[in-house]
Each structure stands twice: as structure tokens, then as C-alpha cells.
Amino acid sequence: MTGPRRAGPSYREASARRRLAAILDEGSFGELLGPTERVTSPHLAALDLPVAFDDGVVVGTGLLGGQPVLGASQEGRFLGGAVGEVHGAKLTGLLRRALAERPAAVLLLLDTGGVRLQEANAGIVAVSEVMRAVLAVRAAGIPVLALVGGAWGCFGGMGIVARCCDGVLMSEEARMGISGPDVIEATRGVEELDASDRAMVWRTWGGKHRVLLGEADRLLEDSLPAFREAARQLVGRARPLTLAALEAEQAWLARRLADLGGSADALDAWRSAGVDEPERLPLLEPPAWSAAVAGARRVRP
Amino acid sequence: MSVDELLRQLFPGGHAVRREGDLLVGTGRSPAGEIAVLGLCDGVDVGVELALRLATEVLRVVRDHPGRPILTLVDTRGQRMSKRDEVLGLNGYLGHLAACVELARQAGHKIVALVHGQAASGSFLALGMMADEIHAVDGASLSVMNLPAMSKVTKIPLERLERLSRGSPVLAPGLANYVALGCVRSIWSAPLAAGLEAALARPVEPDRRARRGLERGGRTLAEPVARRVSVTTTHGE
Numbered sequence: 001m002t003g004p005r006r007a008g009p010s011y012r013e014a015s016a017r018r019r020l021a022a023i024l025d026e027g028s029f030g031e032l033l034g035p036t037e038r039v040t041s042p043h044l045a046a047l048d049l050p051v052a053f054d055d056g057v058v059v060g061t062g063l064l065g066g067q068p069v070l071g072a073s074q075e076g077r078f079l080g081g082a083v084g085e086v087h088g089a090k091l092t093g094l095l096r097r098a099l100a101e102r103p104a105a106v107l108l109l110l111d112t113g114g115v116r117l118q119e120a121n122a123g124i125v126a127v128s129e130v131m132r133a134v135l136a137v138r139a140a141g142i143p144v145l146a147l148v149g150g151a152w153g154c155f156g157g158m159g160i161v162a163r164c165c166d167g168v169l170m171s172e173e174a175r176m177g178i179s180g181p182d183v184i185e186a187t188r189g190v191e192e193l194d195a196s197d198r199a200m201v202w203r204t205w206g207g208k209h210r211v212l213l214g215e216a217d218r219l220l221e222d223s224l225p226a227f228r229e230a231a232r233q234l235v236g237r238a239r240p241l242t243l244a245a246l247e248a249e250q251a252w253l254a255r256r257l258a259d260l261g262g263s264a265d266a267l268d269a270w271r272s273a274g275v276d277e278p279e280r281l282p283l284l285e286p287p288a289w290s291a292a293v294a295g296a297r298r299v300r301p
Numbered sequence: 302m303s304v305d306e307l308l309r310q311l312f313p314g315g316h317a318v319r320r321e322g323d324l325l326v327g328t329g330r331s332p333a334g335e336i337a338v339l340g341l342c343d344g345v346d347v348g349v350e351l352a353l354r355l356a357t358e359v360l361r362v363v364r365d366h367p368g369r370p371i372l373t374l375v376d377t378r379g380q381r382m383s384k385r386d387e388v389l390g391l392n393g394y395l396g397h398l399a400a401c402v403e404l405a406r407q408a409g410h411k412i413v414a415l416v417h418g419q420a421a422s423g424s425f426l427a428l429g430m431m432a433d434e435i436h437a438v439d440g441a442s443l444s445v446m447n448l449p450a451m452s453k454v455t456k457i458p459l460e461r462l463e464r465l466s467r468g469s470p471v472l473a474p475g476l477a478n479y480v481a482l483g484c485v486r487s488i489w490s491a492p493l494a495a496g497l498e499a500a501l502a503r504p505v506e507p508d509r510r511a512r513r514g515l516e517r518g519g520r521t522l523a524e525p526v527a528r529r530v531s532v533t534t535t536h537g538e
Contacts, residue, residue, distance in 0.1 A: 032530045039529075042522055043471050047457055059530055085471075089511065089523040093530025100531070117455055120445035122471045122520055124422075125484045125510060128430040129523070132508050135403035157426050163396025178392040178423050179382040193384045204387055215390045243363055246404055249397055250356055257349055257389065266388050 008225035011149040012173055016075035017058050019109050022224040023147070023231055024062035024071060031060040032097075033090060041084050043119045052078045055086040059094045064105070065232045070098050073109035076152040082116035083158065088126020095133035098142055105235040106137060106144045108165065113180070114156015127157035134164045135241070143167070143238040147227055148174045149220070153205065155180045163215065166239040169230050170216040172286060175205035203266040203282055208289060212270065213256065214298035219286055239300075248301040256298055270296065302438065304342050307374070307417050310493040312336075324351065325374055326358055331494070333370065333501045337362040337410075339428075340374025340417075347424035348381035352394035355428060359401040363408050370411040370501050375429035379422025395427035402431035406505070413500045415489065416441040416476075430484070433505050437476055439490045444474030470519040481519030483510040 011019060021029050033039055035053035044051050056078035061070055072094050074081040083091075091108070098106050115123035134144050146162040146169070148154045153175030154162050162168050162176060170176060179187075181195035181204075195201065203209055210216040217234075220226040239245060263269035270278035273296035284292055304325065308316050311329060318327035318338045323345035329336045339358050345351065362369055380391055406412055414432035419442045429435060437443065445451075448466065452459040466473035470481035479485040489496035511527055514520030 032533060033526065039522070039526060043469070046465055046469070047455075047461075085520055085523050086526050089526035090530050092511070092523075093527035096527060096531035115445055117446060117451055118457075119471050120451065121443075121473075121478050121482055121484075122523070124426070124445050125430075125479075125482050125514070125520070126523065128426050128484070129508060129510060129527075131399055131426060132403070132431065135400060136508075138400075139403060139407045157423060159392035160395045160399060160423060160426055163393045164399055176392065177387045177390075178380050178395065179387060184382050184384065184387070187382050204384065209388075210390075213390045213393070215393045241400060241404055241407065243360065243404060243408070246356075246397070246401055247360055247364075249400075250353070250360055253353055253356075253394060253397055257353060260389060261349075263388055264385055269388055 006221055006223040008223040010222050011171060011224050011227050012151055012222050014224060016073040016109065016111065019224065020058055020071050020073040023107060023109070023228045024064055024069070025066065028063040029060055030062065031058060032094070033059065039086055041086050041119065043084065043122065047118055049118060055084065055090065056081060057087045057090050059090045064235050067104035067235055068101070069103045069105045069107055069235060070094050070101070071107040071109065074111045076111035076150045079116055079118070081112035081150065081152050082114060083112060083123050083127050083130070084116040084119035085122040085126055087116070088123065088130055092126070092129045092133045095130070095137050098137045099140055102142060106142065107147060107231055108144065109147045110154040110158055110162055111150025111152045112154055112158045113152050114158050124157065127161065131157070131161050131164055134161060138166060138238065138241050141238055143234065143236065145169065145231055145234055147231060148176050148216070149222060149227060150174065166237070167234050168216040169218050169220055169227060170207035170210055171220050171222040172207040173222050174207050176210050176216065177205045199282065200265070208281060209266045212273065212293050212297055214300040217300065219289070221286060252301050273298070302417065307493070310491060311497055313494050324354060329372065331501060332498060335369060337366060337369050337371045338374065339371060342376045342418065344376055344378045344419045346378055346381035348383065348386045349389045349391050349394045352391065352398050352427065356398045356401045359398070359405055363405050363410065368409045370413065371405060372497065373412065373414045373428055373432060375414055375416040375420045375425060376418030377421070377424040378419050380424050395423055399427045399431050402428065406433065411501060411505055413497065416443060416485070418442070421445060434486050434500050434503070435484060436487050436489050436496060436500065437485050438493065439488050441476050442474065443476055443479045443485070448473055478519070481514070481517050483512065483514030483517055483520060486513065
């Protein structure tokens with residue numbers, strides 16, 4: 001994709017390992033249960049599928065802006081970053097570690113289609129364990145941040161996990177939701193949704209719409225330094241998991257549904273939110289886009 | 302089992318659970334006291350409105366009835382799959398619901414889930430699977446995807462998936478598989494009230510599903526891998 005000059009290498013095109021190393025302070029990453037340990041999925045061999053020595057996720061410790069953090073990074077190039085038994089257990093283990101170590105934040109670099117179908121039942125239970133662990137870490141006052149900038153985006157149960165976090169950072173090119181376009185078309189038919197309509201797919205699940213809704217907090221350019229800087233700014237900033245905070249979020253979500261609930265398409269939602277000429281939004285670069293949606297953007301409380 | 306029969310068996314002392322469409326909401330009387338009941342029926346697909354409604358009820362119990370145990374009755378095929386739900390950010394509504402259940406746990410509400418029909422996918426994750434204890438009535442149906450659909454998506458022949466499913470709880474739908482994986486703690490049969498009373502009497506424990514999966518032989522790596530990541534030192538230390 002050609003685009004504006006970036007401030008650094010592409011986040012989207014980097015491997016999971018490189019993303020995490022670039023987000024953390026240089027040289028600070030220490031991997032836990034790395035590939036040399038050869039802990040692989042016990043379920044793929046029976047299906048004659050190749051295994052990965054890290055089961056598609058890198059986890060470890062490091063520093064961000066000099067503060068200790070824990071980080072995980074899903075490798076979309078291995079089975080679409082999907083969560084199986086070992087992959088999920090590495091994420092859950094990292095979050096359990098956070099309860100003992102109390103880092104300044106846990107960073108989840110998500111790039112995933114959700115549950116790994118080849119390990120279906122173990123996969124969904126693993127996603128549930130990750131979800132509970134994220135919320136337990138938040139309840140302990142440690143912020144958990146989701147970074148979504150990979151080619152798979154963040155879907156299925158992991159799309160729920162992202163929204164259980166304190167905050168979500170997204171690039172314009174990334175996508176987030178629960179049921180992806182192919183799944184909806186396969187389940188409900190092309191009359192409900194045409195997954196080959198690229199423009200519709202990007203405006204529905206892409207970073208711009210997610211930030212306009214308030215589902216994601218920041219729209220970033222697709223570069224490693226942009227993600228690093230945005231994550232650095234959010235370290236140590238927890239959204240409290242209290243009755244007052246969740247009642248505020250409840251009211252905010254209810255208001256958004258009342259205002260935008262009649263929208264059949266993201267364009268309708270942008271119009272209902274008060275954007276003039278919503279058709280031009282997909283074409284705007286992030287700074288111009290931010291100015292165009294300033295009055296319409298929903299910001300999560 | 303009909304919903305009326307289910308509630309009668311769970312609460313022989315009586316209940317005030319009303320049905321609003323596919324939502325069940327109210328209270329039941331047990332020897333331990335009043336129980337908040339929040340549930341789904343008819344395998345309903347949970348979209349943005351229902352997810353928000355469920356979250357409202359969880360917050361109402363936390364606000365108005367501190368410490369009251371919560372029983373969630375699960376019967377859902379999953380999240381509603383529609384373009385509109387995605388446009389409106391359904392994952393955010395379900396994430397909020399999960400956070401509300403976590404708040405209830407942190408505030409001291411014991412949370413028990415009972416699968417009485419179907420359980421699958423996003424809505425099971427955000428409500429039922431967030432409970433301290435997950436149980437199922439005999440005959441409940443738990444799944445991610447049926448084998449013919451899985452065969453289509455993964456391009457693995459159906460016959461092969463069926464053969465592998467006989468030796469592994471990981472692939473095929475089925476309650477027994479979810480018990481083996483440690484996800485479902487036990488299967489309740491009549492009288493259901495006994496199962497509920499026992500669950501309410503047990504102290505809350507942290508998430509031990511992986512450990513149960515290990516003990517039951519259905520998930521042998523989840524617990525040891527999580528433990529190793531949680532306690533070992535990093536490379537170079």
C-alpha cells in the first residue's frame with residue numbers, strides 16, 4: 001500500500017516479535033517460554049498441521065519509558081493469530097504474572113481471528129480464561145492496553161477481550177469487531193453482507209469507525225514508533241473497574257445506541273453522529289479526519 | 302426442559318423470575334436467601350440491545366443488593382451476527398457486560414452459571430463463562446462449531462474430524478467434552494436445587510478451569526504452560 005511518509009517502519013508488516021521489541025525500550029525485552037523451550041500445540045499434529053515453537057504468541061517482560069511492563073504479541077502469520085490451548089495459556093500466564101509483579105501496564109499486541117478452530121473447545125475456554133485474567137488484572141489496578149494494528153485485526157472472542165482492556169490503540173488499516181465479514185456472509189448470506197465489498201468492510205471494522213464510536217481510544221498511523229509513543233502515554237493510566245465507572249460506561253453505551261441504533265451502515269452512523277459529508281471520511285488522512293470528526297466522536301468515559 | 306420446569310426445580314421455595322422475550326430476570330428463594338436470577342432462553346442470539354440490558358441488570362444487583370448471589374441461566378447460540386450489530390460495536394457491549402460481571406465478583410457476589418439449553422460463542426464468553434462456577438443440566442449442548450462446518454472452514458475431511466473427536470475432547474461439540482476440559486464443573490440432574498445449594502455454599506475460588514482440565518485429562522498443557530509463564534525468570538536474567 002502506498003501512503004503518506006511514515007515516521008518509521010510499518011507496524012502492520014512487522015513480525016510479532018519485532019513489534020514487541022520495537023514497542024518496548026530498546027534491548028529491554030526478555031522472553032518467557034520462548035521458542036527454544038519447544039512448547040507447541042498438542043492438537044495440530046493429529047491434523048497434520050505444522051506447529052510453531054512459540055504457538056503463535058510471544059510473551060515476556062520489558063520496560064516502556066523506563067517503567068516495567070509485561071507484553072504479549074500474537075503472530076498473525078501462524079494460523080491467523082488464533083487462540084489455541086498453549087497460545088491462550090501463555091497469555092493467561094502472563095496476566096497471572098502481572099498480579100504478582102505489579103508492572104506499570106500489560107500490553108497486548110493483538111492480531112487474531114479469535115478461537116483457533118482446529119482446537120475449537122480448548123480455544124474458546126482459553127479465550128475465556130484470558131478474558132477473566134484481563135479483568136482480574138484491571139481489578140487489581142494494573143492497566144491492560146490492547147494494540148490492534150496487524151493484518152488480521154482483532155475478531156471473535158478476542159474482540160471482546162480487547163474491549164475488556166483499559167484502552168485500545170488502533171491504526172486506520174487495522175480492523176476490530178466480533179463477527180467478521182466472511183463469517184457473517186457465510187452464516188447469513190450475501191444479502192446481509194457482501195464480504196467482497198472492501199470499502200464497506202474497512203468502514204465497518206476499520207480504525208476510523210472504531211475510534212469515532214469510542215471503541216478505540218486513538219487512531220494511529222501504521223508505524224512502530226507511533227504505537228510505541230501512544231502506548232507510552234497510556235502506561236500507568238488505569239480506567240477504574242468500579243460501580244461508578246461502569247455505570248458511566250453503561251450510560252454512554254446506552255446513549256450511543258439511542259443515537260446511532262438506526263444505522264444500517266457505518267455511513268449512516270457517521271451522519272447520525274453529526275459528521276458533514278460522511279462519504280469523504282475514508283479518504284481523509286488521520287489529521288484531517290480528526291478535525292472532520294471532532295464534534296461527532298464518541299469518547300469512552 | 303421448559304423454563305417453567307427449570308425454575309420450579311431450581312427454586313422449590315418459590316421464585317419471582319419473569320420472562321421478557323428471551324430474557325429471564327428476577328429472584329429466586331433458596332435456603333441461602335434471595336438469589337438474583339438473570340438468564341437467556343430459546344438459544345437467543347445476543348445483539349447490542351440484549352447485551353446492554355443484561356449489563357443493566359448486573360449493575361442493578363450490585364448497586365441495590367450488595368452481596369446477593371447471582372445465578373445466570375445460559376441458553377444462547379452466540380452473538381447476533383449482523384452488519385448492524387458490528388456497525389454499532391457489539392464487541393464493546395459484550396466487553397462491558399463481562400466487565401460488569403467481574404465487578405460483581407469483586408464486590409463479593411458469588412456468581413453461578415447454569416447452561417440449560419445451548420451455549421456457544423461470544424454471548425457465552427461474556428456472561429456464562431464469566432461465572433465463578435459453570436454447571437450444566439444434563440442434555441445441555443455446548444459447542445464452538447459443528448463438525449461439518451468445521452470441516453468446511455478448516456478443509457479437513459469430515460470423516461477425519463469425526464474419527465479424531467472420538468479420542469479428543471477438543472474438536473467436537475458436546476457437554477462431556479466441556480466437562481473434560483474443566484470448563485463445566487459438573488452436570489446437574491434432578492433435583493436441581495441440590496446442585497444450586499451446594500454451589501452457593503462453596504467459597505469463591507480463583508479461575509481453576511485449567512487445573513480441572515489437567516486433573517480430568519482433557520487439557521494437559523493449559524495449566525503447566527500458564528504456570529511456567531507466570532513464575533519463571535526471563536531469558537538473560
